[in-house]
Amino acid sequence: MRAMVKRMDAETRESFERHTGEGAEATLQRLSTRSGAELEGWLAAHPRAVELLERRPLRTGSNDGVVLSDHEDELLRIEEIFGRNTTPEDYITGFERFVRENMNQVPALIAVTQRPRDLTRKELSELAGLLDERNYSESMLRAAYGRARNADIAAHIIGFVRQAALGDPLIPYATRVDGAIVRIEASRPWTGRQKEWLRRIGRALKDKPVADPTLLDQGAFADKGGFKRISQEFDGALDEVLHAFNEAIWTSPAA
Incomplete structure (x- = not known):
């Protein structure tokens, strides 16, 4: 199971944590001290855990080992499996x-x-x-x-x-965020300090989608005082600014 965890990509790790309630490494560390019966009970309570551990990234440059054979290689077919569907x-x-x-x-x-x-x-x-x-x-x-x-x-x-x-168009997410920053900056006469914060929030949204107060209470934002402190730069209207970001990203036809 530890070997499987090392292969998990970020998206699968998030899925595992949602399903089990804790990170994969922490889960395995805890399970390593439990009895066989307790492990069996945990697996029964979390039926998707094994499937998530066994899931491999769709694209990876890693090599799981070397397979040796004397016969010539022959490409038979290339397939991608999408669940129960074949195409x-x-x-x-x-x-x-x-x-x-x-x-x-x-x-x-x-x-x-x-x-x-x-x-x-x-x-x-x-x-x-x-x-x-x-x-x-x-x-x-x-x-x-x-x-x-x-x-x-x-x-x-x-x-x-x-x-x-x-029927919304499929547009790269980063492009949507860039467009939202431009539209929000043009929506009113911001101060220079406010524009700096708008751009910082935009950069953060590229990695952590959805603008809500919790976004500004972690990482570099937390070091600057978090949502409460940054809101003072916007005269207490930062919550409205975050709503505007979500709207500009997802509902603008020019996104």
């Missing part, structure tokens, strides 16, 4: 069907499709967990859409959902 097109069709059938019923999908302005990181995490349980992870969706459309589409999971539900 990227089938995978995309299943994803779009799931989104459309649940977009008005599942809270996380309602948030993404109907009120992205108020979207929180907690709701984004719930959305990612919901889709991952059905094998619709961001990396798999990128691979399927890229294969079906012969393009490398670096869209975010929110972008894929909104495209399936509302």
Whole structure:
């Protein structure tokens, strides 16, 4: 299990933590001291844990070992497996069907499709967990859409959902954020200090999507006093600024 953990990519690690409630390394450290019966009980309570441990990145430069053979190599076929479907097109069709059938019923999908302005990181995490349980992870969706459309589409999971539900164009997420920064800066006469903060928030959003107060209470933002301190630079209206970022990123037709 420790060897499997070393191969897990960041997205799978997040899925594992959502499913089990703690990080993979911490989980294995704790389980290593438990009895066989306790381990069996834990696995029964977390049925997707083994599948997540065994999941391998779609693209990796790592080498799991050397296989030696005397016969000549022969390429038989190249395949990508998308869950139970056999083609990227089938995978995309299943994803779009799931989104459309649940977009008005599942809270996380309602948030993404109907009120992205108020979207929180907690709701984004719930959305990612919901889709991952059905094998619709961001990396798999990128691979399927890229294969079906012969393009490398670096869209975010929110972008894929909104495209399936509302027909939004699939645009690289970083491009959406850059466009949002430009539009927000042009929306009113900001001070020089405020513009600096807007650009910092934009850079942070490229790595940690969704603008909500928790974004500014960690990392470099926390070192500067966090949301409460930074809000003073915006006369107490920073929450509205964060809402504006979400709206500019996801609802602008020119994003």
